Amino acid sequence: MERTTRQKTAIQAAIESAQRPLSAQEILVQASLQVTQLGIATVYRNLKSLVLEEKVHVVTLPGENPRYESNTAANHHHHHFQCTTCQRVFDVHDCPGDLKRMAPQGFVVERHELTLYGRCADCNAVAGATGAVATAVHACASGHDPA
Amino acid sequence: MERTTRQKTAIQAAIESAQRPLSAQEILVQASLQVTQLGIATVYRNLKSLVLEEKVHVVTLPGENPRYESNTAANHHHHHFQCTTCQRVFDVHDCPGDLKRMAPQGFVVERHELTLYGRCADCNAVAGATGAVATAVHACASGHDPA
């Protein structure tokens, strides 16, 4: 059965306190602050468990390594928006909903993933005001409050 | 400048004649039928070119290697459906469309990717009729004609 270890706790905490999806490496760095000597293999093993337990889910964007995001009650079904200018990833809490009828005859839709691409508010505002990009990057994919 | 080689031609042909997105390995196998001695590095190098030239585009599904799909005029904007039972990937030519308003204030949507998950027609039909799975797999993700 499942055991509670310092490393699992630290890994889970790292993911939950982040305001954005983290990569395995980022989780290692963050959780290492709590548990020195933490190994990357342990991070991967625990991520696998957490995903199975549905406490965490995976965010996969084309050409990038998987990111892991907390899956708490507060964090219900949502999608993602990646800015094509600054590459940051934002949560989009809206959802088109009625996708069941999109599938071909005889197909049953159980779940869907949607990713939007475009320019985020910051990059739009900045468009032209050269030099402000670096500033925008600091806010990296944190708690925006979409529609 | 660009040169026309037997290998590039074979790779492009393999992708265009496939009725579904192919992995680099599958492309290697297929194109090797035309050009013996073809190396995987050449496949990757050419895929990169073809994607840049926008003759091919990449289909990325969570937890799986990228697949490559022809990008001809006939092959317009579409999405994908992955069967959670047989893992096959199908094209879905329908599209929810009006996703622009999903983005938060100030965000501009330029593009979107949508993937549906569920059970394909074959797996639904089979559900219960044990043994038919192997048969279904043969039709692997080919020309279904969605809605």
Next chain:
DNA sequence: ATACTTGCAAAACATTTGCAGTGAG
């Protein structure tokens, strides 16, 4: 005590790159 977990190092994969030889123009 028992047996699940860990950390390390090696393995397994997918993809990229260096380089000398090949072939398209």
Next chain:
DNA sequence: CTCACTGCAAATGTTTTGCAAGTAT
């Protein structure tokens, strides 16, 4: 004849696995 392209092998980067030691329960 040139120089882009190829094939091979080695390098890279990420994720997985084997195994002995550590530690929750």
